[in-house]
Amino acid sequence: MSELSQDRLDQESRDITLDVRDLKVHYPITSGLTRRVTGHVRAVDGVSFSIGRGNTMALVGESGCGKSTTGRAVLRLTPKTSGEVIFNGTEIYSLDKRELRRMRPKAQIIFQDPYSSLSPRLPISEIIGEAVREHNIVPPEEYEDYLDQVMESCGLRSFYKRRYPHEFSGGQRQRVCIARAVAVKPDFIVCDEPVSALDVSIQAQIINLLMDLRDERRLTYLFISHDLSVVEHISDAVAVMYLGDIVEYAPTDAIFARPIHPYTEALFSAIPLPDPEVKTNRIILTGSLPSPANPPSGCKFHTRCPRAEKECSEITPKTKEAEAGHFVSCLLA
Amino acid sequence: MSNYITARDARRIIRENKRAIDDIEKRLKTLPASARKSVMRDADNIVEFDNLRTHFFTDSGVVKAVDGVSFDVPRGSTVGVVGESGCGKSVMSLSLMRLLQRPQGQITDGEIRLNAPDGAINIANTLPEKMGDIRGALLAMIFQEPMTSLNPVTRIGQQLDEVLDLHKVKLKERGILSDDSKAVIKKRTIESLEMVGISNAEGVYGMYPHELSGGMRQRAMIAMAMSCEPLLMIADEPTTALDVTIQAQILDLLRGLKDRINAGIMLITHDLGVVAEMADTVVVMYAGRVVERGTATDIYKSPAHPYTVGLMKSKPIPGRKVRRLYSIPGRVPNPVEMPDYCYFRDRCEYARGECDEYPPERDVSATHKVSCWRDGI
Numbered sequence: 001m002s003e004l005s006q007d008r009l010d011q012e013s014r015d016i017t018l019d020v021r022d023l024k025v026h027y028p029i030t031s032g033l034t035r036r037v038t039g040h041v042r043a044v045d046g047v048s049f050s051i052g053r054g055n056t057m058a059l060v061g062e063s064g065c066g067k068s069t070t071g072r073a074v075l076r077l078t079p080k081t082s083g084e085v086i087f088n089g090t091e092i093y094s095l096d097k098r099e100l101r102r103m104r105p106k107a108q109i110i111f112q113d114p115y116s117s118l119s120p121r122l123p124i125s126e127i128i129g130e131a132v133r134e135h136n137i138v139p140p141e142e143y144e145d146y147l148d149q150v151m152e153s154c155g156l157r158s159f160y161k162r163r164y165p166h167e168f169s170g171g172q173r174q175r176v177c178i179a180r181a182v183a184v185k186p187d188f189i190v191c192d193e194p195v196s197a198l199d200v201s202i203q204a205q206i207i208n209l210l211m212d213l214r215d216e217r218r219l220t221y222l223f224i225s226h227d228l229s230v231v232e233h234i235s236d237a238v239a240v241m242y243l244g245d246i247v248e249y250a251p252t253d254a255i256f257a258r259p260i261h262p263y264t265e266a267l268f269s270a271i272p273l274p275d276p277e278v279k280t281n282r283i284i285l286t287g288s289l290p291s292p293a294n295p296p297s298g299c300k301f302h303t304r305c306p307r308a309e310k311e312c313s314e315i316t317p318k319t320k321e322a323e324a325g326h327f328v329s330c331l332l333a
Numbered sequence: 334m335s336n337y338i339t340a341r342d343a344r345r346i347i348r349e350n351k352r353a354i355d356d357i358e359k360r361l362k363t364l365p366a367s368a369r370k371s372v373m374r375d376a377d378n379i380v381e382f383d384n385l386r387t388h389f390f391t392d393s394g395v396v397k398a399v400d401g402v403s404f405d406v407p408r409g410s411t412v413g414v415v416g417e418s419g420c421g422k423s424v425m426s427l428s429l430m431r432l433l434q435r436p437q438g439q440i441t442d443g444e445i446r447l448n449a450p451d452g453a454i455n456i457a458n459t460l461p462e463k464m465g466d467i468r469g470a471l472l473a474m475i476f477q478e479p480m481t482s483l484n485p486v487t488r489i490g491q492q493l494d495e496v497l498d499l500h501k502v503k504l505k506e507r508g509i510l511s512d513d514s515k516a517v518i519k520k521r522t523i524e525s526l527e528m529v530g531i532s533n534a535e536g537v538y539g540m541y542p543h544e545l546s547g548g549m550r551q552r553a554m555i556a557m558a559m560s561c562e563p564l565l566m567i568a569d570e571p572t573t574a575l576d577v578t579i580q581a582q583i584l585d586l587l588r589g590l591k592d593r594i595n596a597g598i599m600l601i602t603h604d605l606g607v608v609a610e611m612a613d614t615v616v617v618m619y620a621g622r623v624v625e626r627g628t629a630t631d632i633y634k635s636p637a638h639p640y641t642v643g644l645m646k647s648k649p650i651p652g653r654k655v656r657r658l659y660s661i662p663g664r665v666p667n668p669v670e671m672p673d674y675c676y677f678r679d680r681c682e683y684a685r686g687e688c689d690e691y692p693p694e695r696d697v698s699a700t701h702k703v704s705c706w707r708d709g710i
Contacts, residue, residue, distance in 0.1 A: 062576040062577075062579075063547075169664070170418075199417040199418055200603060200604075200647050200648050201643065201644060204647035204648075204658035205660040207649075207658055208658055208660060226576060226577060229606075229648070229649040229650060229651050232652075233655075233658065256652065267577060267578060269581075270577040270578050270581040271606065272580075272584070272604065272606030272610045273606055273609060273610070273650070273651070274605040274606045274609045274648060274650065275609055275633055276610070276612075276629035276630055276633050277630065277633075277634075282581055284578075284581050284582055285578045285582070286582075288546045288547075288579060289546075
C-alpha cells in the first residue's frame, strides 16, 4: 500500500508524525537442536500508513492479526524484517543507540493490562517520574511540581504519590499508565487496547481522558483496539488488519458509513448493539483466523469470505482507492 | 482508603467469623428434610432467587457480596445479568452452583429454588455432598476463560465423557443415554461436539485443549455444559475473552442450542450489547443488590434507575456520535462498610432526601421493577 502513504505524504508532508512504508515483521520458527529455521510467522506482512500530527488512527482486527506487533514495531520495540518507519522525519531503525535514546521520550506506549504493566515494587511517583528524571524533561528543582501537575492532569490526586500500584483500582492504574506516558512530553502514543480490561463506566472515563490529553497536548495516537464502537468514537481514520495485511483503510466516517471489504463488513455487523429491537443482518464468519505461518494463497481472506469467488484463491489483490481516501484490497471491490 | 486494622480488631474479627461460619455449617447439617425441599412460586420458573444473601467472612470484615437478590428464571428463556466487576453477579451464580469458596463464602439467608424433575428443592439448604447430582446434570456452567477451565493434560473427549459417566444413572432415567456403556457415552460426547458446530468431532475428541483455538475451546466448554441437557446453563462472561467475529458465532450457537434442548440461559456479562441481543429479561445489579429488572425492552427503552441510565450513556454506540462520553461520577462503596442509605446516592445526580434510606423494590409496570425513590427519569 505504498502509493497510499505517498499520496497522503504529499498533502501534509510537513505535518506527518508517523509514516510507515511496507513494514514487515516476520518471526522465525525454529526446530530441532540446531535451531534450524523451518518457516516464518508473518505477523506483519507489508503494512503502510501514515498519521498526521494531532490525529488518531485506529488499528482494528481479530487477535493474532498483527495489530499489536505493528504497534510495537513502529516504536522499535521489536525488530523489523523490512520496510521503513519514519517518525518525525527520521527512519527509527537507522538510529544508533544514543539517538534512539533521545527519540524514546517522543514516542510512548500504553499497554492493555494495567495490572502487569506497572512494577509492584515502585511507588507511583517513581513509575511516573523515573523517565522524567532520566531524560531531563524538566529542571531538577521543578521536578516535584511537574509530577504533581502531570498526575492532576490525568485525574490522579497528587497526594497518592507515595502509594503503590496494588492500592489502586483498575481504572486508576490505567491513569497511572497514561500519566507515565505523557510525563515525558511525547508527540506520539501507541495505545494498545487501553480500555479492553476495564468496566464500561471506567472505559468512558479513560476514553474521555485520552481525548482531552490529545486536544490539550496535540498528541498523535495509534489506537489499537478490537472494540469498534470505541474506535468510532475516538479515531479520525481506521485501518482494518487481517492476517498481517491492512485490508481497508479510510476516514472513520467513511468506513463506518460504507465498509467495502467483506471482512470489514462482517466485523462491523458483529458489533452487538445495545438495543433489543434492532435486528441486524449479521454476517457470521465461519471458522477462525488461519495460521500466519502458512497464510492462504491469493487473497488471505478467501477461506472465510462469504463472497469469495474462484479467482480469489489465485490472485493476490492490490490496494486500490475505491473513493477519495478510502483504500481497499479486494478483487471484488 | 484507610483499611488498617489493629491486631486486636483482627483477632476479634477472626473469632467472630469462625463462630458465624460454624453456626451456618452446623445449621445446614442438622436441617430437617422438609427444609431442603421447597415449593416454586410459579411452576413455569426453573430457578427462583428469593432474597439471597451471600457473605464472605474475610479477615478484614464481612463482605456482603450478594445482599438480598430476588429474581426468577422462567423455563426456556434467557436472563441477562448486567453489572460492573465486583457487583456480585458472579458470586450470585456461584451461590446457585454452590461453588463458593468455603468456609469463608457462605449463603447466610434466603432461598434459591430449583424446579428439579422430582420436586422443587432449596439449593441454599442442600448438603454439599448432594450437589454433585445437581451440578452438571441440572445446572451447568460455562466459564469465561476456556483455557483455564479445561484441564490442559486431559483430552477433550475424556473430559466430556467424565461428565456423562458421573451422571449416567440419572441420564438413563431421563432417556438421554440409552445405556451406560463406554461406547454409548462416547457416542453422546461426539453428538454434543457436533451440536456445538465442531465439524471434526471425532478428531477433536482425541485432542488436548491447547490444540484448539479460543473459539473452539469455548465450543467444547459449551458441549460439556449441554451434554446432560441441563435445565439451566449459566454462562459467566462466555464471550469476553473472544474476538467479535467469534463472539457472534458463539452467541448464535447458544441461541440455537437453548431452543433445541429447551434450557434456560443465565447470561452474566458487563456487555450491554450482548445482553440486548440475547436476553428476554434483564437484571441490573449494583453493589450486591438488584437495582432494576424487567424485560429487555423495559430496561433498554425506559430505564428507570439512574445507574442503568448512566451505564447505557457511558457506552459508545456505533452510528451515534457524541463529543464526550458520559461517565458515572464517584466509585462503588467499600464492600466491607456498606452505607445504610441507598448505595448509589453518592454517585447519583438525582439524590434527594428520601435517599437516606435504601429504597424498596417497586413496580414500574407489571414486568418492570426498580429500587429507586424517583418516579421515572
